[in-house]
Amino acid sequence: MKILVCISKTPDTTSKIAFKDGNTKFEEAGVQWIINPYDEWYSLVRAIELKEKDAATVIHLITVGGADCDPVIRKALALGGDEAIRVNADSSDSFYIASQIAAIAKEYDLVFTGKETIDYNGSSIGAIVAELMDAPYISLATKFELNGTTAVVNREIEGGEEVNEVALPAVVSCQKGVAEQRIPNMRGIMAARTKPLKVVEPVTVETLTSIVNFELPPAKAGVKLVPADNVAELVRLLHEEAKAI
Amino acid sequence: MSVLIFIDQSEGQIKKSSLEAITYGAAVAKQLNTTAEGIVLGTVADDNVAALGKYGVQKIHHITNEVLNHVDAQLYAKLIADTATANGAGVVIISHNQTGKAIAGRVSARLKAGLVAGAIALPDTTNGFVVKKSVFSGKAFANVNITSAIKIISLNPNSFHVTQAEGTAEVITVTASIAEPKVKVTAVNKVSGEVPLTEAEIVVSGGRGLKGPEHWGILEDLAKTLHAATACSRPVADAHWRPHHEHVGQTGVQIAPNLYIAIGISGAIQHLAGVNRSKVMVVINKDPEAPFFKAADYGIVGDAFEVVPKLTEEIKKLKSA
Ligand SMILES: Cc1cc2nc3c(=O)[nH]c(=O)nc-3n(C[C@H](O)[C@H](O)[C@H](O)COP(=O)(O)OP(=O)(O)OC[C@H]3O[C@@H](n4cnc5c(N)ncnc54)[C@H](O)[C@@H]3O)c2cc1C
């Protein structure tokens, strides 16, 4: 039972979002990079738990990105996982990234992704990987159990939740509920230094989208404060001015 | 070259997010001087399908097989992609709701069509096919050019206003041969009686400032009066004061209602990441220094336990006026 966990790097959640070069590039100066929280807290930790319970034998991590991803991958290895693969390519196109993952994922029984990256917010890599593998995709999982080679997954649907059973191989995107965040310990951090991090060259695929530029939302006009003893005024403003009620 | 819109249904009802997708798709078709076509999967009454014409769709391919009454991403994606190919669709529109998130990527892979996920505006076709989407959890936007022949847009819920006119769609009923679903659904739990959070026009949300689950009554009364959905901050869900599906923010649900009322929530950046696409934000917090006031449109510095019941009363007055 081999699991492949997709790891992406994202700016720390408190990073200031700014752009440079005529708003065509993200301003990386001063930005702290972290493992995308959904990848770290939920999919990676669940994979580690499955290995601890002997339900899985091997955990590999995969990242599609440049050498600047290496510190983040090492951090993921410090949490757990046997080895990491970095596909040496830089792209923001979901189809391109997913094609790189799918080329390697065929060797695995289970592929975990996060619910979405908190920078590009595509929520789509897992679905593309699954289609390229001709495998089922269970999106937005909130609970994941293995029963031999059958996965039992709770997932979020419109207005509720459902329970799915599916024979492996499968691709699953993980979110809150699947596992609890863990902090890497010293032993893990030491071990991560010597775990293999293989760098492989990308397969040839075209990109189907490209980012033209970025925009910041218009600045807010500033808050209008209403005194606590005049709630009626707030209701009037919401009704007449904001037309929100 | 037509525009094909995936129209999502549940128990025979068309979802609001799909009506938005139809209105949007019809506007794209108009922009490209072509026809807007739809695809409906599963059991929906013929009249209800034809009536969708009033949102601007001219022709609807209705695949009626009963197995499609349950969403199976793999089967759905194949049928959508096959219909797109058979009818020469150049653009496919899907809502970026939970169903859309499971499907859009698969359709993209099948058609080798570039996908912009989470679009918030109509494409700009003056130079390529550029679609604006929300990035960095609502803190910025990216303009993305789709360079493939076929283009897929998944539209963020609540970002395009539904409009109606006169019109009936031509319905083409099809029964397709469909493979056995690979995913077995063993249980479905729909939260009933409540307004689903991602579709709600108004959301009333509570934070740690409410002190404990026993105090949520005042918030629920306000929500009921406004026909609003309820939400909460992450520590509130983590402490099991409220169910997990109500947790909004960077790591929870992302919403974009017309009105978001935050009660006893400090406004941490990770919380704002889930709600800052709301059109109007109101904050009730006893600390004038709470960061949320910087992001909000309206605010009251005060004790939630006094302010919220009064607010409910005043809204009741307004509604009965
Ligand atoms: C990587 C990461 C991801 C995160 N993701 C999320 C997320 O998705 N969603 C999320 O919400 N948080 C998230 N957090 C947590 C976030 O940083 C904050 O800790 C959290 O949002 C605070 O919740 P709160 O506002 O309810 O509580 P607090 O910060 O404790 O704020 C309570 C507020 O209530 C006010 N208050 C107290 N009493 C009253 C009263 N009687 N009347 C009125 N106001 C009162 C206080 O002045 C205070 O402002 C994340 C954190 C990290 C590090």
Ligand SMILES: Nc1ncnc2c1ncn2[C@@H]1O[C@H](COP(=O)(O)O)[C@@H](O)[C@H]1O
């Ligand atoms: N460059 C990447 N390398 C590896 N995995 C990725 C990459 N980008 C995204 N993913 C995975 O796909 C998930 C969804 O990403 P997205 O579709 O971009 O929102 C993330 O949570 C990751 O698990």
